[in-house]
Amino acid sequence: MTPQMPHTPAWKAFTFISFAVxxxxxxxxxxxxxxxxxxxxxxxxxxxxxxxxxxTLAKTLRDEHETSRLINRIENAETERTLREAIPSRL
Structure with missing residues (x-):
């Protein structure tokens, strides 16, 4: 999973100006x-x-997305730990 790149200051300014306009x-x-x-x-x-x-809708969707990312990260860590524990025992 690749981390999300931060937004540039120009993009942030564009979004604020667009909203205000x-x-x-x-x-x-x-x-x-x-x-x-x-x-x-x-x-x-x-x-x-x-x-x-x-x-409110945007915040709710963002929160759900962030939660799913955290759950996926936890599941991946558990899978990696299980594989690390299982592989050395077979050798």
């Missing part, structure tokens, strides 16, 4: 929409819920 464009679109205040409020709340849900 996307949220800013959405906020501007809601603000300048030709609808009443109640509809703008509804759209703003739906946007916040969508963003929150996206972060």
């Amino acid at each position: 996307a949220v800013g464009m959405l906020a501007i679109g809601v603000f300048f929409a030709s609808v009443d205040v109640w509809t703008k409020g509804y759209l703003a709340m739906a946007t916040l819920l969508s963003l929150s849900s996206a972060f």
